[in-house]
Amino acid sequence: MSDHDHHDDGVSRRRVLECMTWAGTGVLWTISGGVPHSLGLVGSAAAAEPSGLTFLQISDSHVGFDKPANPNALGTLEEGINKIIAMPKKPSFMIHTGDITHLSKVAEFDNAERIISQAKLDVHYVPGEHDFIDEEVKLYKERYGKGTKGAGWYSFDASGVHFIGLVNVVDLKGGGLGNLGAEQLEWLENDLKGRSKSTPIVLFAHIPLWTVYPEWGWGTEDGGRALEYLKGFGSVTVLNGHIHQVMQKVEGNVTFHTARSTAFPQPAPGTAPSPGPMKVADDKLRSMLGIASVNFKLGDQRLAIIDTPLQG
C-alpha cells in the first residue's frame, strides 16, 4: 500500500486497510474547488450536506450471484439503491465501475437495470470481466455501449471536471493483468491533448489501474502508460472496483481509490488462498454493508478511513 500509511491515528490505518474486506453500498463523491473528495458511504454522506457537484460510485453488483458469500446479491444492490433514493440531496449522477452482472445473462442485465434505474440518476458504466461473458459478447455493448469507442471507453464533462471511463477487461493476455491496449491508449492521449492542466480529471475503470496485488491479477498491465498522459494535471482521481474492498493511495497529485462491492466481500491481498468470494457470518455481512467510509482531501495529505457501522 503506500506512503500514506505511516500516520498515527489510533488504530493504524495500515491495520484498518489490511482488515478491510467488507461489502458496502456506494461511495459518494463531491467536488468543491475542483478537487474530488470522497464523503464515505451514502448513509454518512447524506448528513454531510455536500455542496457543488456530487456523484456516486457503485461497483461489482454481480447480479445473479447466489453462492454462500451472499445468496441474494440483487437484494443487497437494492438496499444500496434504496439508500441513494433516501438521500436528502440528490447526487448529479452515478458511475458504475463494472461487474454489473455475474454471468452476463439477459435476466441479470434486466434485473440490474430494474433496480439501479430506481435511483433515477444518469449512470455512467464501464464493464467488468463478468459483463463480457455472454456467448456473442454483445449484451453489455447493446445496453451501455452507445456513443462509446472500442470495447466501451468514453469521456464526458460535468461541472468543469473531465470524466474518462476506460475498459481494461478485454483481450487479456495469459499470465498478465488487466489490459487497456494500444488503441485505447492512443484515444486517451488524444482525449487529453490540449486540455487545460487545471482541469480536474476523474479516470474510472473496473480493474485497478495501479498495481494492488499482481499475484491475484489486481492491476493493469499498461495502466502506467495511461497515467503518463495524466502527468502535469493538477488533480487526478482514479476510481476502480474489482477487488471488492476499499484501497487507496496517493501518489503526487493522483489519488487512487477502489470501491466496495454491493454483492460480496473479497479477502485482503494475500490473506486467503485465492481472491474468491469471502463467506462471513450472515449478520456480519449485513452489518458490513456501510460500516466503513473513506474520506480524503487533497492538501490534507491524510487519508481517513472512518468506521461507521449502519447497525450495531
Next chain:
Amino acid sequence: MMTSATCRSLGLRSGFRSGFRSLGIRLAVAAAIVLPLGVIGAHAEDMKVTIDNFTFAPAELKVKVGDTVTWINHDDIPHTVVSAGKFRSKTMDTDNDFSFTFTAAGDYKYFCSLHPHMTGMIKVE
C-alpha cells in the same frame, strides 16, 4: 486441425463420449479396440484438471495424442480455459466442465481469459 471441444454439465465425462465427436478420435478409438479396455479406462481417469482457488491443478499435465482432457471449475467464480489459436471454452460457472481432445503433439499453454494470472500447460506427446 481435427479437434473437438465441448462444454457440458457434470456426469458426461466418458472420454469415449467426447471422442466420438471427431474423426481423429474415432481413429484412435478404432486402434484402441485391440488394447485391453482396462488400460484405456485407467488412463482416461487421469485426464482431469480441476480449478480450485483460482488455480489449475495439476498446473502441467502430460497426455498422449488422442487423449481428452476435462477441466472442472470448483470455484464460486466463473472461469475459462483458453489456449491462443487452439481451444477456448465457454465460461464455466461453478461445477461446470469443459473437455478438449488433443489430436496433435505439442505444448499447449493455456490461461483463464477472465483471470489471466491463472495459467496451465498440457504437454501432448
